Amino acid sequence: MEKELDDRKWTILKAIIKTYLETGEPVGSRTISKFPDLNLSSATIRNEMSDLEELGLILQPHTSSGRIPSDAGYRLYVDRMLAEKDAEVEKMKSAMVQKEAVLIERQDKMELLLKSVVRYLAVNTNYATMITSPQYHRTKLKFIQLSVIDEGQILATVVAEGNVVKNRVIHMEHGLNHDMVLEMNILLNSRLNGLTIEEINLGTIARLKEEAGIHSNLISEVLDAVADAISREEDVEVYTSGATNIFKYPELSSDTEKASGLIGAFEEKHPLLTLLGEKETSGNGIQVTIGRELNNEDMKDCSVVTASYDMGGGIYGKIGIVGPKRMDYDKVVGILKEVTDQLDRIYGKSGSSNTDQIGQGPGDNAY
Amino acid sequence: MEKELDDRKWTILKAIIKTYLETGEPVGSRTISKFPDLNLSSATIRNEMSDLEELGLILQPHTSSGRIPSDAGYRLYVDRMLAEKDAEVEKMKSAMVQKEAVLIERQDKMELLLKSVVRYLAVNTNYATMITSPQYHRTKLKFIQLSVIDEGQILATVVAEGNVVKNRVIHMEHGLNHDMVLEMNILLNSRLNGLTIEEINLGTIARLKEEAGIHSNLISEVLDAVADAISREEDVEVYTSGATNIFKYPELSSDTEKASGLIGAFEEKHPLLTLLGEKETSGNGIQVTIGRELNNEDMKDCSVVTASYDMGGGIYGKIGIVGPKRMDYDKVVGILKEVTDQLDRIYGKSGSSNTDQIGQGPGDNAY
DNA sequence: GTTAGCACTCCAATAAAACGAGTGCTAACA
DNA sequence: TGTTAGCACTCGTTTTATTGGAGTGCTAAC
Secondary structure, eight states: OOOOOOHHHHHHHHHHHHHHHHHOSOBOHHHHHTOTTOOOOHHHHHHHHHHHHHTTSEEOSSTTSOBEEOHHHHHHHHHHHHHHHHHHHHHHHTTOOOOOOOSOOOOSOHHHHHHHHHHHHHHHHOSEEEEEOOBOTTOBEEEEEEEEEETTEEEEEEEEGGGEEEEEEEEOSSOOOHHHHHHHHHHHHHHHTTOBTTTSOHHHHHHHHHHHGGGHHHHHHHHHHHHHHHHOGGGOOEEEEOGGGGGGOHHHHSSHHHHHHHHHHHHOHHHHHHHHHSSOOOTTSOEEEEGGGGOOGGGTTEEEEEEEEEOSTTOEEEEEEEEETTOOHHHHHHHHHHHHHHHHHHHSTTTOSOOTTTTOGGGSSOO | OOOOOOHHHHHHHHHHHHHHHHHOSOBOHHHHHTOTTOOOOHHHHHHHHHHHHHTTSEEOSSTTSOBEEOHHHHHHHHHHHHHHHHHHHHHHHTTOOOOOOOSOOOOSOHHHHHHHHHHHHHHHHOSEEEEEOOBOTTOBEEEEEEEEEETTEEEEEEEEGGGEEEEEEEEOSSOOOHHHHHHHHHHHHHHHTTOBTTTSOHHHHHHHHHHHGGGHHHHHHHHHHHHHHHHOGGGOOEEEEOGGGGGGOHHHHSSHHHHHHHHHHTTOHHHHHHHHHSSOOOTTSOEEEEGGGGOOGGGTTEEEEEEEEEOSTTOEEEEEEEEETTOOHHHHHHHHHHHHHHHHHHHSTTTOSOOTTTTOGGGSSOO
């Protein structure tokens, strides 16, 4: 006969997981029997534990040791917790007061802001954290400015909504004069103005080239460079903080091999992006991925909590927090909610008041 | 009577250090007695070792274990090695052929170049490496371009020698019109053009403000922003790679505490800059700092080799390699020489041919 | 269905023993 | 006087044994 997860089993499972989150040690029946809301002897607990194990929610590291949660156990726990949180939020929404933004005073530069956020998270959670710079696919172009540096080189400055600025030096084969540059300026701005970066695709560029007619060759070069500057994928940066926090959790750091692999993963942009990007945003935008669900041998003992922030105008990015499987999901989800809310509020649609100075990114100063 | 370091002692010291560099284990007299250029019994070696210990060049981790080099021992070894290297280079200079630049094909972006260099070093040395983005104090200004974004905001684009580009959005209290901006453009360019960033100090700015007269208030704001954009210290970036290489050296990683501290140091910009900046460039520009010489408790078991690269036009930066005290100094110095030579040659004065696309840095794309 | 009791398991911590690389010293030798 | 063989001794490392204790599963009684 199939066992099933009744109320009492769920209470016991919660007790086991909560205790394990705190201690990191396998938890035994006696410990649970002392739990306030339960009033059962250790023997009874043992029987229930045996059932929970049969259900695949907990497991024994070795015969006759206490139990630890299995990935499935964590999963259940996290899902129920997230559901609860959502309900809570729903209920509070009406009564919500604009809290003072303690964490983030407006900062002039996106880069600094992101770095400060990621550090804030690392310090307050004691886990390893990361954040991507915003991606701008849906951002609208404000204007393009071409300036002559000298014969043979021109500087293209592209400004988009949110004062996102990109620069690119274009090296020309043929000489050029100011009039031609002026003409191109007008052409570019009249045709591209107001389009989103997504919309300025190869087709648009091709059409522009055709229209250009006479200086076709020359314009072609410029357009290619501008298109390139606008749409570069590799612009995405990932900032990390608190990678060394993993040393605080013996199950991650006692094995040097493992620790090295983990820290190594934090050095590389690509694996981090994979980690953040795999799952699409859904629901309230907070995702928890546990252990082997990550499909990453180095991280099989870790969990990752990801969230998205949305600054409006098509500017959005992702945040990730990496810790041991026994991370304090509750706290992490809470803090992430807080932070993304603040980001959304301060810079986002709702806030509306301001977008100046945003998006200066790694290049308020473009060396 | 004072013992002194005769030829034989030096040979033995070299043998000890070389062996220790390879193995990382204290080396005993018997091992050394088997050395090819030496033809002595272990007993004799023991006597000599005793003398070397008295001279402070080697030491015993505990009674009746083999010897390991002391900081002073390393120092002597490194200094003599560097001297030899210098002589070699001097001798080869005349016969020097322009080697093909295998390592570094011209890359469009400084940031990518630096990242690739620092990774190259990490992979090839197996140590942790870092490199600063260039600093531009002696760089000459090419031009400043102010553009109107909308009423209330203007974009200042500053271009310096080597096509170093910086952007800054300036938020204005008072409205402004195109004519005023045009006027300011002319004023700025006529006065600042050709000056180095060092020369555009507060004095120059103050004088400009005075001359401006009428729109003094408005110009003042713009000038402050431009001055700020030009001279920001915080622009210096540090790229690192291979931090996890330290896990390859048990003396650095066996103690979790220590490993954590070291990796942590690599997460922070500031300590790294301190590490790189403390010593001024001198001689051929390669510096070795050993153990406690670093004045950093976390790094007391490390050595750091630093070098400078000079791309001409006042654009220069630093490279640092961090490893255990028993790092392969010889190899590291060699590789560093190669890399800095290539950087100097490709972009530097001698190369002369080109400086385009340089210095796009973290902000060819200034978000 | 719950609980007390008890034998059993297995990890972790501690202690004891065996090992071995390397030294310092002494005495003999060229 | 410098070099070498020999030997007792030191001290960290590794191996093996011993013990302790937390926790289980099962049985029998309530």
